Amino acid sequence: xxxxxxxxxxxxxxxxxxxxxxxxxxxxxxxxxxxxxxxxxxxxxxxxxxxxxxxxxxxxxxxxxxxxxxxxxxxxxxxxxxxxxxxxxxxxxxxxxxxxxxxxxxxxxxxxxxxxxxxxxxxxxxxxxxxxxxxxxxxxxxxxxxxxxxxxxxxxxxxxxxxxxxxxxxxxxxxxxxxxxxxxxxxxxxxxxxxxxxxxxxxxxxxxxxxxxxxxxxxxxxxxxxxxxxxxxxxxxxxxxx
Numbered sequence: 001x002x003x004x005x006x007x008x009x010x011x012x013x014x015x016x017x018x019x020x021x022x023x024x025x026x027x028x029x030x031x032x033x034x035x036x037x038x039x040x041x042x043x044x045x046x047x048x049x050x051x052x053x054x055x056x057x058x059x060x061x062x063x064x065x066x067x068x069x070x071x072x073x074x075x076x077x078x079x080x081x082x083x084x085x086x087x088x089x090x091x092x093x094x095x096x097x098x099x100x101x102x103x104x105x106x107x108x109x110x111x112x113x114x115x116x117x118x119x120x121x122x123x124x125x126x127x128x129x130x131x132x133x134x135x136x137x138x139x140x141x142x143x144x145x146x147x148x149x150x151x152x153x154x155x156x157x158x159x160x161x162x163x164x165x166x167x168x169x170x171x172x173x174x175x176x177x178x179x180x181x182x183x184x185x186x187x188x189x190x191x192x193x194x195x196x197x198x199x200x201x202x203x204x205x206x207x208x209x210x211x212x213x214x215x216x217x218x219x220x221x222x223x224x225x226x227x228x229x230x231x232x233x234x235x236x237x238x239x240x241x242x
Contacts, residue, residue, distance in 0.1 A: 001165035003173030005148055008121070008157035013149045019174065028145055031138045038137065039107025043146045047100035048092040055101035056090035057083060059113040062129045069132040071213035073206055086115055086127070102150065104143040111139035114147050121157035144172060 010016035017025060035041055046052035060083035067074045076082055089099040098118040104111050112130040116123050125147070130140035151159045161169040163179040170176075183198050185191035 001176040002160060002163045002179050003165050003169045003176040004158050004160045005173050006157075006175050007148070007152050007159055009174075010152075013152035016148075016152060024171070028141065032142055035106055035111070035134075035137045035139060035142060039109075041111075041142075042105045043102065043143070044105070045100055045102045045150060047090065048096050050091065052099075052101050053087045053091035055103050055113060056086040056099075056115055058103070058110055059101060059115050059127055059129060060086060062110065062113060062131060063127060066129050066132055071210055071217055073210055073213075089117070090115065102143065102147050104139055104146065106134070106137075106139070111137070112143035114143055116147075118156070121155065122160065123151055123156045123158070124160040124162055126162070141168065144168075148172065 005016070007013075007016060010019075032041070046055045060077070063077060064074075066072075067077060086099065089097040090101050092099070099115065100118070101113065101115050103113045110131065111134050112128070114125060114128040116125050128140060128144065128147070130138075130143070148159055160177075161173060165173075165176060181198075183194040185194045
């Protein structure tokens with residue numbers, strides 16, 4: 001499923017936001033206060049400029065760091081042309097492509113950033129990512145709120161959060177469009193590849209590799225923590241530093 005908020009169903013963002021529970025709205029205000037305690041929070045939007053190019057590059061770099069921190073396999077994201085493409089279309093080079101970058105900064109540091117491409121009154125949200133170090137402050141949730149607020153102000157009708165339908169997307173959406181992948185082979189070997197590898201084996205291999213990477217990360221963190229605790233408890237170890 002590709003979930004989306006139906007912004008055309010409300011006259012403005014304030015009216016649209018009332019469809020969510022008072023508890024949810026109160027929670028977002030609390031999250032914003034917690035983030036503001038860390039420093040000034042500034043939300044900016046860039047399109048058709050060198051600032052947009054730099055912001056797109058920052059978004060892709062942060063997304064790559066997030067995939068590494070969360071042990072996700074994303075070969076397309078690792079491809080240099082992926083970042084170069086979004087940098088080019090965000091800049092536009094005199095030929096606007098409808099691409100814009102929304103950035104949430106806290107104390108002048110990028111906390112969360114998002115890339116979208118607008119066509120008429122339809123806005124697909126292609127990339128959204130937050131700094132993994134700030135996960136406890138939920139900057140992605142706050143950026144999504146401001147991203148949708150800006151879309152409502154621009155009279156965007158459909159804010160498409162795209163597939164897959166992660167829980168945090170579903171929390172902000174009130175409708176969804178089913179999405180499917182199709183692959184067919186022109187030879188018997190191609191048919192086997194599409195049916196067995198793409199249809200069954202590849203998703204399981206990806207999930208197994210990601211689980212293995214997460215276990216390796218947990219093991220490394222446990223090993224470092226154990227070493228640090230042993231060092232602090234060993235009276236024979238010399239003090240380090242000056």
